[in-house]
Amino acid sequence: MSSNITPADLAGFREGYRADPMRQAMTRVLYTTDISKVICRPDDARKMVFKFSTDIKTMKSTNQKSSGRCWLFAATNVLREHIAKELNLEDFELSQSYMAFWDKFERCNYFFEAILETAGLPLNDRTVNFLLQGGLSDGGQWDMFTSLVRKYGVVPKDAMPETFQTSNTRGSNQYISKFMRKNALSLRKMAAGGASREALEAEKKALLAKCFSFLSSCYGEPPETFDFEYVDKDKNFHRESGMTPLSFRDKYFDGVWDDYVSLIHAPTADKPFDRLYTIKYLGNVAEDKGIRHVNLTMEELKAAVLRQLQDGEVVWFGSDCGKFGDRDSRFWDDQSFDSLPATGLDVAMTKEEMLDCCDSAMNHAMCFTGVNIGEDGKPNRWKIENSWGSEGLNEGYYMASDSWFDLLVYQAVVHKKYLGDKAAILDTDPIVLDPWDPIGSLAD
Numbered sequence: 001m002s003s004n005i006t007p008a009d010l011a012g013f014r015e016g017y018r019a020d021p022m023r024q025a026m027t028r029v030l031y032t033t034d035i036s037k038v039i040c041r042p043d044d045a046r047k048m049v050f051k052f053s054t055d056i057k058t059m060k061s062t063n064q065k066s067s068g069r070c071w072l073f074a075a076t077n078v079l080r081e082h083i084a085k086e087l088n089l090e091d092f093e094l095s096q097s098y099m100a101f102w103d104k105f106e107r108c109n110y111f112f113e114a115i116l117e118t119a120g121l122p123l124n125d126r127t128v129n130f131l132l133q134g135g136l137s138d139g140g141q142w143d144m145f146t147s148l149v150r151k152y153g154v155v156p157k158d159a160m161p162e163t164f165q166t167s168n169t170r171g172s173n174q175y176i177s178k179f180m181r182k183n184a185l186s187l188r189k190m191a192a193g194g195a196s197r198e199a200l201e202a203e204k205k206a207l208l209a210k211c212f213s214f215l216s217s218c219y220g221e222p223p224e225t226f227d228f229e230y231v232d233k234d235k236n237f238h239r240e241s242g243m244t245p246l247s248f249r250d251k252y253f254d255g256v257w258d259d260y261v262s263l264i265h266a267p268t269a270d271k272p273f274d275r276l277y278t279i280k281y282l283g284n285v286a287e288d289k290g291i292r293h294v295n296l297t298m299e300e301l302k303a304a305v306l307r308q309l310q311d312g313e314v315v316w317f318g319s320d321c322g323k324f325g326d327r328d329s330r331f332w333d334d335q336s337f338d339s340l341p342a343t344g345l346d347v348a349m350t351k352e353e354m355l356d357c358c359d360s361a362m363n364h365a366m367c368f369t370g371v372n373i374g375e376d377g378k379p380n381r382w383k384i385e386n387s388w389g390s391e392g393l394n395e396g397y398y399m400a401s402d403s404w405f406d407l408l409v410y411q412a413v414v415h416k417k418y419l420g421d422k423a424a425i426l427d428t429d430p431i432v433l434d435p436w437d438p439i440g441s442l443a444d
Helices: 007-019 021-030 070-087 096-117 126-134 142-152 170-192 197-219 245-252 298-310 351-356 402-408 416-427
Strands: 226-231 237-243 260-264 275-279 293-295 315-319 364-373 379-385 397-401 409-415 431-433
Touching: 070 096, 070 142, 070 245, 070 315, 070 364, 096 126, 096 142, 096 170, 096 197, 126 170, 142 245, 142 260, 170 197, 237 245, 260 298, 260 416, 275 416, 293 416, 298 315, 298 364, 298 402, 298 409, 298 416, 351 402, 379 402, 397 402, 402 409, 409 416
Parallel strands: 260 293, 275 431
Antiparallel strands: 226 237, 260 409, 275 293, 315 364, 315 409, 364 379, 379 397
């Protein structure tokens, strides 16, 4: 049964609003002020002190600019610490453009393969609709990074630097997504008309050739060989000539990317803890194993992160960075904000509720580089290396409270040695989640 809003209802709503002194006072404030500034609790915000009992010395923060490549920046920031220690480097970056090129190219193939696999389903099928709506974006996850490293290696930033399009991806994403959708319809028509797999494969390769050419125009053609030149902290110049992306990877990283495991905290009824999960149609390299997540309690996930930090190694993690943050002051803390007095709206939810009602999901990847342990022996603040540039307070480094960690950190990548007995979960068959499951969200 439905009920319309009547004139009498509206009269009552107006009367209630006009009679409420708090709403009248907040009208004068909210009419001219950013809500995020109004709901901040200064006394609690002052507790966010940028000091840490464990503080890993890391390099200058990076800048993804107007792109959604945070997951690649965070991942290459993890790897660059390995080579910096070995070669005694003051500063160093791996090429995020190189990784982004191959990610986009492989995802074009992944998309067309998924379109062919679902060609027998109607256009309004939810999975087909999901694929078409997705197009080609910048976002990704850790396992997608390792798939790229495994197939294409890595290169220093000097070997494939930034271009306008790599730093400003909206336009190129728009055009290649339209191209993919248009030709998804063409492939479906071919399949419906009885085209052979060979004919469909030939058409797909022709489409991929166009994708490769367009991406090369935007990002530059990925190098096949390069000279690695660098100056160490002692101001000594070094050169290694004729390297390839794979030889560079093998010499300086030696499979280290495969030693890490993605842990998630998804406390919803449909995802029991201590199980392995994957997501249908989430990946980039078609022939690779795809995404793998071990769902643990927050206590177990946090303990693994803490052990890795205390052993001197940074941690890639994914969170919802859009809640309870102050970008000017460089912190995230749910206790420093209270929206109820200003808005009159009770919006507090548990992590489970936010996931279930699509209010929150992982949307940004960064690196933990430190932690502060309080007098009670428990962490209370976490130091974060972001990829929004080094300008401003703390040279681009951020921090988060421990309660924010509990509420809004969804994923962390740690060395598998920190899993202990839980490592056996990795050998089980993963539970396959729907493509639109919130755990399949991309960090951008």
